[in-house]
Amino acid sequence: MEDLANEPLQITYSGLNKHLKYLFKETRMTGAERREKISAEITARTGITETMIERLVRAFYAKSPNRRGASTGI
Numbered sequence: 001m002e003d004l005a006n007e008p009l010q011i012t013y014s015g016l017n018k019h020l021k022y023l024f025k026e027t028r029m030t031g032a033e034r035r036e037k038i039s040a041e042i043t044a045r046t047g048i049t050e051t052m053i054e055r056l057v058r059a060f061y062a063k064s065p066n067r068r069g070a071s072t073g074i
Contacts, residue, residue, distance in 0.1 A: 029037070043049050 039050065
């Protein structure tokens with residue numbers, strides 16, 4: 001194994017930096033695009049959709065005796 005203690009840090013990390021730049025090279029996304037991508041990944045992984053969550057929240061607030069969300073339209 002190579003002795004890295006004698007290597008300057010710039011040389012040691014330059015290869016790693018190039019690799020990381022390659023791995024994380026993506027085009028810039030807007031916030032909406034990023035949210036859509038994350039939502040799609042979560043839906044694919046869990047099977048839970050935003051519609052399912054909305055139904056659950058609405059059903060919960062409909063049964064809530066306090067109905068604090070009634071004024072907000074939930």
